[in-house]
Structure formats: C-alpha cells, structure tokens
Amino acid sequence: xxxxxxxxxxxxxxxxxxxxxxxxxxxxxxxxxxxxxxxxxxxxxxxxxxxxxxxxxxxxxxxxxxxxxxxxxxxxxxxxxxxxxxxxxxxxxxxxxxxxxxxxxxxxxxxxxxxxxxxxxxxxxxxxxxxxxxxxxxxxxxxxxxxxxxxxxxxxxxxxxxxxxxxxxxxxxxxxxxxxxxxxxxxxxxxxxxxxxxxxxxxxxxxxxxxxxxxxxxxxxxxxxxxxxxxxxxxxxxxxxxxxxxxxxxxxxxxxxxxxxxxxxxxxxxxxxxxxxxxxxxxxxxxxxxxxxxxxxxxxxxxxxxxxxxxxxxxxxxxxxxxxxxxxxxxxxxxxxxxxxxxxxxxxxxxxxxxxxxxxxxxxxxxxxxxxxxxxxxxxxxxxxxxxxxxxxxxxxxxxxxxxxxxxxxxxxxxxxxxxxxxxxxxxxxxxxxxxxxxxxxxxxxxxxxxxxxxxxxxxxxxxxxxxxxxxxxxxxxxxxxxxxxxxxxxxxxxxxxxxxxxxxxxxxxxxxxxxxxxxxxxxxxxxxxxxxxxxxxxxxxxxxxxxxxxxxxxxxxxxxxxxxxxxxxxxxxxxxxxxxxxx
Amino acid sequence: xxxxxxxxxxxxxxxxxxxxxxxxxxxxxxxxxxxxxxxxxxxxxxxxxxxxxxxxxxxxxxxxxxxxxxxxxxxxxxxxxxxxxxxxxxxxxxxxxxxxxxxxxxxxxxxxxxxxxxxxxxxxxxxxxxxxxx
Numbered sequence: 026x027x028x029x030x031x032x033x034x035x036x037x038x039x040x041x042x043x044x045x046x047x048x049x050x051x052x053x054x055x056x057x058x059x060x061x062x063x064x065x066x067x068x069x070x071x072x073x074x075x076x077x078x079x080x081x082x083x084x085x086x087x088x089x090x091x092x093x094x095x096x097x098x099x100x101x102x103x104x105x106x107x108x109x110x111x112x113x114x115x116x117x118x119x120x121x122x123x124x125x126x127x128x129x130x131x132x133x134x135x136x137x138x139x140x141x142x143x144x145x146x147x148x149x150x151x152x153x154x155x156x157x158x159x160x161x162x163x164x165x166x167x168x169x170x171x172x173x174x175x176x177x178x179x180x181x182x183x184x185x186x187x188x189x190x191x192x193x194x195x196x197x198x199x200x201x202x203x204x205x206x207x208x209x210x211x212x213x214x215x216x217x218x219x220x221x222x223x224x225x226x227x228x229x230x231x232x233x234x235x236x237x238x239x240x241x242x243x244x245x246x247x248x249x250x251x252x253x254x255x256x257x258x259x260x261x262x263x264x265x266x267x268x269x270x271x272x273x274x275x276x277x278x279x280x281x282x283x284x285x286x287x288x289x290x291x292x293x294x295x296x297x298x299x300x301x302x303x304x305x306x307x308x309x310x311x312x313x314x315x316x317x318x319x320x321x322x323x324x325x326x327x328x329x330x331x332x333x334x335x336x337x338x339x340x341x342x343x344x345x346x347x348x349x350x351x352x353x354x355x356x357x358x359x360x361x362x363x364x365x366x367x368x369x370x371x372x373x374x375x376x377x378x379x380x381x382x383x384x385x386x387x388x389x390x391x392x393x394x395x396x397x398x399x400x401x402x403x404x405x406x407x408x409x410x411x412x413x414x415x416x417x418x419x420x421x422x423x424x425x426x427x428x429x430x431x432x433x434x435x436x437x438x439x440x441x442x443x444x445x446x447x448x449x450x451x452x453x454x455x456x457x458x459x460x461x462x463x464x465x466x467x468x469x470x471x472x473x474x475x476x477x478x479x480x481x482x483x484x485x486x487x488x489x490x491x492x493x494x495x496x497x498x499x500x501x502x503x504x505x506x507x508x509x510x511x512x513x514x515x516x517x518x519x520x521x522x523x524x525x526x527x528x529x530x531x532x533x534x535x536x537x538x539x540x541x542x543x544x545x546x547x548x549x550x551x552x553x554x555x556x557x558x559x560x561x562x563x564x565x566x567x568x569x570x571x572x573x574x575x576x577x578x579x580x581x582x583x584x585x586x587x588x589x590x591x592x593x594x595x596x597x598x599x600x601x602x603x604x605x606x607x608x609x
Numbered sequence: 610x611x612x613x614x615x616x617x618x619x620x621x622x623x624x625x626x627x628x629x630x631x632x633x634x635x636x637x638x639x640x641x642x643x644x645x646x647x648x649x650x651x652x653x654x655x656x657x658x659x660x661x662x663x664x665x666x667x668x669x670x671x672x673x674x675x676x677x678x679x680x681x682x683x684x685x686x687x688x689x690x691x692x693x694x695x696x697x698x699x700x701x702x703x704x705x706x707x708x709x710x711x712x713x714x715x716x717x718x719x720x721x722x723x724x725x726x727x728x729x730x731x732x733x734x735x736x737x738x739x740x741x742x743x
Binding site for chain 2: 108113116117119120123124126127128130131132135250251252253254255256257258259261268269270271276279280283287307310311313314317318321324325327328471472473474475552553555556557558559560561562563
C-alpha cells in the first residue's frame, strides 16, 4: 500500500515550476515577516511562558491554534492528494483526522488540563512515578515530531518550487530555516498567537481557492461542499476506483487506517500541550469543540478539491487519459501539490494560486512550530532537567531547548530532501506511533488508577516494537535497500506502517493491564493525583492536580494566577506552599 | 436540587468545598466502576455519546459490507454515491455535532453539581458534590 516515491527532483510536472513569481513570493515573504514579527513581539523568557503560554489562552483562540497546529501540509495538501489517488480509501484520512477529536474531548481533554503539567513526557513521568517512563515518553515525543515534520518539510519544498522557482531541495532548506528561526525566537506564547493568525490565513487561502475553482469552472456556487456530487460522478466515470469502496485497500485497511489516525490524534504530544495552555477545563472542552469546527471547515473541502483537481487534470494534462492511473497519471509529487495544481489548472490568476500556495506554507509552518516546541521541551525539560541535571537553571533549559530545535530541524531538513513516502502517509506514520505508544498509557493512566509504572513501561516498549517495526518493515527498509516489497508482506498486510494502531492499541492495552495486575499497586499519592483529575471541583488557573492532591487543596496562588477566586472556596488545613510556577 | 444535603451529615462540620475535594480524593478511579454520583452521571454521557460516535464513524464503511449496492449506487445531492458523501461530509459533521452535544451536557452537569469555572466563583452554600443524587 505504501510505495516509496522516487527521489524528488525538478522534473517535468504539470505544476508550473522553475520560474520566480513575484506576487506569490511577496505574499509568502509578507506572511513570514508577520509571523516573525508576532513571534518577536511575544518573545518570552520564562519557562512557563515558553511552554504553556502562562495558561492564559481562551477557547476560540485556542480552538484556532488547535486547528492551525493540526492542519499541516498533510491536511492542506496531502488529503486531497490521497483522495484523488486512492478514492474512497483516501476518505479514511478525512474521517480519521476529524473524528478523533471527539475521543480526545470526551476521554482526555479536561483531565489533561487538570493534570496541568508541561509536556506529555511530564505526564507520563509523574503519573507513572518513573524516570524510565519519562525517558521513553521523551524519546517517543522526539520520534513523533521527527517523523511528522518530514512530511511538512516535503510540503514546504513543493510549495517553494512553485512560488520561488527554486529547486525542491533549496525550498526545503529555505523554509525550514525560517521555521527554525522563528520557533527558537518566540516559543509557545508567540506560536499560540501566531497559530491563530496562521489558521486564518490557511483557511482563507484554502477556501478561496476552492470557491474560485468551483465558480470559474461552473462546478459549484455558494456551498461547494454539497455541490460537487456531479463532479464525483464524472471523476468516477473516468476512474472507477475514485468511488469504488475497497479498490485501494480492503475493509480491514480502511478501518485500520481510520482507527490509527483517531487514536493517534489522542496521543500526539503537540496536540495535548494545547490543553495545557488554556485557562481552565471548561475552556479545554470548548476549545476542542471550536478546534474541531475549524478543522472541519478545511476537511469538508478536501474531497471537493480531489474531484475538481482530478477532472481538471484529466482535461488539461492527460486530455482524457485519466488522473490516477494510466499514462501521464499524477506522480507523487504532483498529487501532493494537487490543491495548488487545481487552482493553476483552473486558470486562476497567479496571485490567487500563490495565495493558496502560501496557505500551504502557513499550514506546514504552524504544525512544524508546534512539533518543535514539544520536541524541545521533551529534550530540555524531560531529558535534560529531569533525568540528567535536576537543578538546571532556566537559562540552561532554554539553551538545551533551542539546541534541540536546531538539531532536529537540521535532521528533518536532511531527510526531507528525499522523503520516503507521500506527505499524508508520512504523517500517518507519526500518528500510528502516537496511537500505539501514547494513547494506551494516557487513557489508562487517567481512567484506571491501578495502572502501574511497570505496566506503562512494558506497554510503551510493546508499542515501540509494533509501530516502529511496522514502519521499518514496509517503508524504511524497502526504501533504503531499493527493494519494492515489504520485508514480511504478511505483516505489512495486517500491520501497515500507517495503520499499525488497530492491532497495536489492543495489544498494548492488554500488556499494560496484565503487567499492572501482576505488579504492586501504585502509591497512594499517585492514586490521589488521578482522582484529582476527575474531581468536579474547579481548579485555579495555575494549579496542577499535584498541588491539590498533595496539600488537600490549598495553594496560595502562584504569582499571577487569579488568586482572588480560590481562597474563598477551599477550607484549609495545611498551607505549605508548593513551588511558585512562574518567575516574573 | 441544591438543598438536598441530608446524606451529608457526617461531613456537616466541614464546608462544602472541602467535602468535594476530599471525597473525590478517596474514591477509586476506574472507568467501569464510577464511584461517585458525578462520575456516574458523567460516564453515562460519555458512553452514550461514544456509542453514537462509533456508529457515525465506522457505520457507513461497515454498511458497505452488508449492502454494497445500496451504499454505492444510491446517489444523493446530484451525483454523490451515498457512501462517498457519508464519509466525506456527514461523518466529520456528525463528530462535530456530537462534540457540541457532549460539551453542552457536561456544562449541564456542572450546573447540576453547582460547579462554576468563572473566576469570581461564588461557591459558598452550593451543593455538595456527593449529595444530591438519590
């Protein structure tokens, strides 16, 4: 199901590359200057602000940030491409990448807000009272950020080809450089503000392109999402696999993929950190709802782009020869640029095509920023400070965090020069990793207080073997040995690299439960911590579950956190203050 | 329902805030064994909406197995095959509506249990979290 794509070179392609385009280039430049300006304006020094934005973000703004954080090049460019090439199978990406937010909302979002630490490894380390668990989680976070970001680098390279007329490789290097610079400069507060802006830019660009294509081609008028029915039939008449349910993969493949993307959504560290940045748990819930709404606005349009793009490609490029199969079919590189290609083939003005391309850059950049932030906090906070040097100063942490961003950025750029799969597939692999390794420990950690550290560690190791093994088997090893086939074809059928979580999650759940039953119960204070995550009692802005579970509820307000509220409602016993959380 | 605190006599000496937090810190968390009225109510909402979500998300594709002709040959809105339309448009919309429904139900539970997330929460004299339920 996954084919290694040929090395991306500047080849003859339907996308108009190889020529510098002034207006689109200015659009991207203006956008990048805006991001850097906002990042600079909101630059931060305190650790709390770098990672959780002082827990001050409201629900709509956070919803937009969730949307921008979420909608990477994979959503913006990759999904339309997958639907065009794989038809109904591609819709598993639409379903998986939208509906997972519901599971996150009902099972995890508010509880995570109540837990109130900085990062995903922090959660794992504290909940499972183990530095080993923390270390494994930090490693996983880095692996996810790395895999996920390769797809973004690839998308940036494609767009730079169109906009600047430079080579794909130069494009990857240039735009990744900008991303690295601005993340290192601004941190999370800057990126949260930026993400809201990025969301607005990317959704306007995407939607405007869709409306313009539909209108100029006579496909649709006011609501293209409901009007592309006849284009779907037309596309199906050209390529039957466009609507044939199980042409690209069977029922199992479809369900496995959708399931992996859903649980991956719930296990992604850079998604979870968005719940740490809000004021309170109610905001965490409603921002998830807003986030899903903002995400749906884009996803409803992806299948329309696929149908429009397929028809136009068939007319303009292959002249009736089809779009997904046959002579002159879309290559991986063209498919991944399909959204932009569609607007170009519809003969829209260059500035508009450039705007759509700029939106893709914004999408890739926003997500990469979120990924790099989580990766840097995993390295600085969870590995350096917690495992290596307990008394690390804030300054040291900032240095380690920024060094991580530079290091991982360089590595992603390198692999992005010759990515092993389509953008959407690369990102799906990151989801399979997150779903297999993190989702079970997050879920059981919050909903079953008897989950032990031994259980969590065994479960995460099992998840690592399953998800990494699946990727090595059908993508990484074939790609780097030049063999077409997976190492173990049967394994690739049941455990594809993009969808390993359907088998992985139940196995990891069982491992965790069995090992937890066999080992000693967690200590009482950890159980109290879990209970506090489910208490209906409101918590104050800067509080984490740990503060309350250990001192019975009184904490006299961290430096700036709404202290007027809580003192009244918590009667108190001991008042030993927990550590102040900000230094301002 | 805010005045029915009769079951709470053993905690009467404490003010309500403490009762809530303390009570919750003593009750086991197990998703299949809700130990408090609030958890029971909350989990009822969670499980019901979870089942609805499964139907919305995996229903259409599973239905293709059982009624392939009906799902692929029925067309809606000027040409969409039914299965394509359901997966591309209706399923994401369904998840969104379920999310709104869940968040509203959860807000309703907050009201029922006298929980406020406002900064200036007036919490004196509101209901105890573990009273209230028959």
